[in-house]
Amino acid sequence: MLEVKQAKMMYGDLVAVDHLSFNIKPGEIFGLLGTNGAGKTTTFRMIMGLLEPTEGEVLFEGQNIGYHNVNEIGYMIEERSLLTKITVKELMLFFGQLKDMEPKVILERLDYWLNRFDIVSYKDKKIKELSKGNQQKIQFISALINNPKLLVLDEPFSGLDPINTELFVEVIRDFQERGCMVVFSSHQLDHVESFCEQIIILEKGKAVIEGKVSDIKKDFKKHKIRIVGDVDTALLSQIPGVYDVVNNANEIIVRIENEDVAAEVFAYVKTCNHISKYDVEQASLSEIFVEKVGRKNEEV
Numbered sequence: 001m002l003e004v005k006q007a008k009m010m011y012g013d014l015v016a017v018d019h020l021s022f023n024i025k026p027g028e029i030f031g032l033l034g035t036n037g038a039g040k041t042t043t044f045r046m047i048m049g050l051l052e053p054t055e056g057e058v059l060f061e062g063q064n065i066g067y068h069n070v071n072e073i074g075y076m077i078e079e080r081s082l083l084t085k086i087t088v089k090e091l092m093l094f095f096g097q098l099k100d101m102e103p104k105v106i107l108e109r110l111d112y113w114l115n116r117f118d119i120v121s122y123k124d125k126k127i128k129e130l131s132k133g134n135q136q137k138i139q140f141i142s143a144l145i146n147n148p149k150l151l152v153l154d155e156p157f158s159g160l161d162p163i164n165t166e167l168f169v170e171v172i173r174d175f176q177e178r179g180c181m182v183v184f185s186s187h188q189l190d191h192v193e194s195f196c197e198q199i200i201i202l203e204k205g206k207a208v209i210e211g212k213v214s215d216i217k218k219d220f221k222k223h224k225i226r227i228v229g230d231v232d233t234a235l236l237s238q239i240p241g242v243y244d245v246v247n248n249a250n251e252i253i254v255r256i257e258n259e260d261v262a263a264e265v266f267a268y269v270k271t272c273n274h275i276s277k278y279d280v281e282q283a284s285l286s287e288i289f290v291e292k293v294g295r296k297n298e299e300v
């Protein structure tokens with residue numbers, strides 16, 4: 001298990017992470033989210049043992065985490081920095097040996113991953129000759145090569161096309177199934193929603209939302225209704241508890257304060273013609289994020 005206990009990190013006078021606590025169990029995928037500068041990378045550095053918290057602690061299997069855990073951790077940092085003048089094979093031998101791996105094992109695993117990511121022909125190519133997306137695959141492979149127990153992925157999907165995103169997701173799911181702990185950050189919240197059970201949303205170093213995605217969505221009372229048909233948006237806006245009505249090209253989105261308001265909206269919609277869709281949905285994680293983090297910023 002990974003335990004982050006009341007971790008605080010200061011850079012001079014700046015509090016980058018403020019008394020943050022969470023646990024990740026084997027086989028769990030944990031999402032660390034937040035706006036730019038919220039403290040995600042700093043938290044990752046503490047988790048990897050690269051930064052010592054100013055206060056609090058990070059425990060890996062009950063012990064303080066540090067460089068001695070390097071063989072059990074795989075990480076992909078946000079800056080896509082790779083040694084670009086050497087070949088894929090040379091790079092992987094370098095990273096693998098930093099993690100005490102035998103060259104023979106590194107090369108066997110490299111063949112497996114190059115095959116799985118469909119880039120076998122790049123093995124002896126220089127990194128700089130690869131496209132951005134393929135460099136990202138190589139960076140991902142360098143995080144996986146030691147079969148880590150803890151996988152730390154800072155924005156793993158940024159810049160990937162949907163097919164490669166799916167490929168990365170499948171690999172992460174495989175690691176989850178074998179009991180790996182995965183912590184990742186992403187700005188693509190809709191994706192996070194379907195991908196991980198537990199999340200923390202950081203704002204200026206503090207957790208503003210935390211817990212199971214399903215509970216967060218349940219606790220957030222606001223809902224939205226999708227309507228397709230001939231409705232009068234001005235009349236909809238006047239219903240008490242309706243706080244937003246958006247007329248999109250092919251549907252109308254009505255945002256309501258709580259589920260009870262849906263009955264009022266439905267009573268009106270029943271009087272309209274040509275209604276082909278009426279769906280009440282929970283707010284998406286992305287909407288909750290904008291609402292909570294946006295409002296927090298207004299209060300400051």
Ligand code: ATP
Nearest residue numbers: 011014016034035036037038039040041042043078
């Ligand atoms: P992003 O999504 O933009 O990558 P982040 O959530 O990863 O942001 P951090 O990089 O952890 O955020 O930064 C948190 C805060 O700490 C920011 O205000 C940042 O300017 C500051 N910070 C980060 N690294 C340092 C450093 N080495 N020295 C001083 N301040 C730093």
